[in-house]
Amino acid sequence: VAVxxxxxxxxxxxxxxxxxxxxxxxxxxxxxxxGFQGQLKLYEAMGCAVDMSSPxxxxxxxxxxxxxxxxxxxxxxxVFAVDPTSICQNxxxxxxxxxxxxxxxxxxxxxxxxxxEGSGPTAFAHKRVTDAARLRGxxxxxxTSYFTEPVQWMEPALLxxxxxxxxxxxxTSKLGSFSWRGEQCSCGRWVTxxxxxxxxxxxEARTLPAADFQAAKT
Numbered sequence: 001v002a003v004x005x006x007x008x009x010x011x012x013x014x015x016x017x018x019x020x021x022x023x024x025x026x027x028x029x030x031x032x033x034x035g036f037q038g039q040l041k042l043y044e045a046m047g048c049a050v051d052m053s054s055p056x057x058x059x060x061x062x063x064x065x066x067x068x069x070x071x072x073x074x075x076x077x078x079v080f081a082v083d084p085t086s087i088c089q090n091x092x093x094x095x096x097x098x099x100x101x102x103x104x105x106x107x108x109x110x111x112x113x114x115x116x117e118g119s120g121p122t123a124f125a126h127k128r129v130t131d132a133a134r135l136r137g138x139x140x141x142x143x144t145s146y147f148t149e150p151v152q153w154m155e156p157a158l159l160x161x162x163x164x165x166x167x168x169x170x171x172t173s174k175l176g177s178f179s180w181r182g183e184q185c186s187c188g189r190w191v192t193x194x195x196x197x198x199x200x201x202x203x204e205a206r207t208l209p210a211a212d213f214q215a216a217k218t
Contacts, residue, residue: 010048055112061079080150081107096108102171104169105205111148142188143199144198146202163179
C-alpha cells in the first residue's frame with residue numbers, strides 16, 4: 001500500500017493524503033501504519049525523491065535511531081558526518097565552522113539541520129523570562145545555536161549516553177550540549193534529538209587553510 005501510494009505521488013503529482021485516499025478508494029481495506037505515513041510525508045517534503053543528503057532525511061533518520069537503538073550503542077556509521085579534518089577541502093566549496101578558541105574545524109554547513117523558528121519567549125511559559133530577555137528575543141535571528149547532525153568526533157561522547165556536553169576534541173572547551181530526548185532552542189522550538197553548538201563558541205570560515213590542516217587533526 002505504501003509503495004503504491006508513493007508511486008501515485010511520483011507519477012501523478014499527488015500529495016500523500018490524496019494518493020492514499022486514491023488507493024483506499026480502490027481498496028477500502030488498505031491501511032498504512034503510522035511509521036509508513038511518516039515516511040510518505042518525508043517523501044512528499046523532499047519532492048518525491050530520496051535524497052540522503054537532505055536535512056529533512058537526516059533529521060528523520062536521527063529521530064528513528066532512538067527507537068531502533070534504545071541503548072544508543074553500535075550506531076550505524078553513516079549517521080555520523082565525516083570529520084572535516086579527515087579529508088582535504090576544495091577552496092570555497094562549503095562553509096566550515098571552527099572552534100573559536102583553538103581554530104579546530106568542527107563541522108560543515110551541510111551538517112546544520114535547520115528548524116522552523118519557534119514562538120520565542122512565549123514558548124518558555126514554564127520558565128521565568130525577564131522583560132529584557134523578551135526584548136532580545138523579539139526580532140529575527142533568535143536562534144543562538146546551530147543544531148547539527150552528529151559528527152565523527154562526537155561519537156565517543158554520544159554512545160550509550162542520553163545527554164551531555166559537547167567539547168572541542170582539540171582544546172576541550174565547551175561548545176554546546178546534546179540530548180537524544182531533545183532540547184529547546186533559544187527561539188522556542190523543541191528539537192529532537194538535539195546536537196547543539198552555541199554560535200558564540202564557533203567561527204564561520206569558507207575553507208580550511210592547508211597550513212592549519214594537519215594541526216587541526218590533533
